[in-house]
Amino acid sequence: MTVDITGKNLDITPAIRERIEFKFKKLEKYQVPLISKHAVISTEPNRQFKIEASAAIPGGQLVASAEHDDMYGAITEVYQKLERQLNKQAHKPTARRASHSNKPQIEEIEAEEEA
Numbered sequence: 001m002t003v004d005i006t007g008k009n010l011d012i013t014p015a016i017r018e019r020i021e022f023k024f025k026k027l028e029k030y031q032v033p034l035i036s037k038h039a040v041i042s043t044e045p046n047r048q049f050k051i052e053a054s055a056a057i058p059g060g061q062l063v064a065s066a067e068h069d070d071m072y073g074a075i076t077e078v079y080q081k082l083e084r085q086l087n088k089q090a091h092k093p094t095a096r097r098a099s100h101s102n103k104p105q106i107e108e109i110e111a112e113e114e115a
Helices: 014-030 071-090 096-102 106-114
Strands: 004-008 037-043 049-057 060-068
Touching: 004 014, 014 037, 014 049, 014 071, 049 071, 060 071
Parallel strands: 004 037
Antiparallel strands: 037 049, 049 060
16 A cells, blocks of 8 residues: 655655555554654645654554654654654554553462461
8 A cells, every 4th residue: 555645835856655555554663553643744834744654553653743843754754753653553462561451479478478
């Protein structure tokens, strides 16, 4: 599936499209399927580039935005934010807090033996 890229006050060149698709492709290393990928690039009146990206995953939605003077810097920031969110979603089942619900009951047995 391709990335839907929209430009506001900006023409989307093949180089921009290639960079955004490359960054979304790097997100596939987490082996979580990205269902719909969308990016919006706009220029602000103060000449900053603003990029908003979203991707749907099973059980959630990833959304990130970044503003930067350099367009490629903004693309990198958005990628890093999406990567952090995807990393958190991918490792959520194996998080430490999930293992606390199955705490062994060794302490109770030791307390009864002492009494």
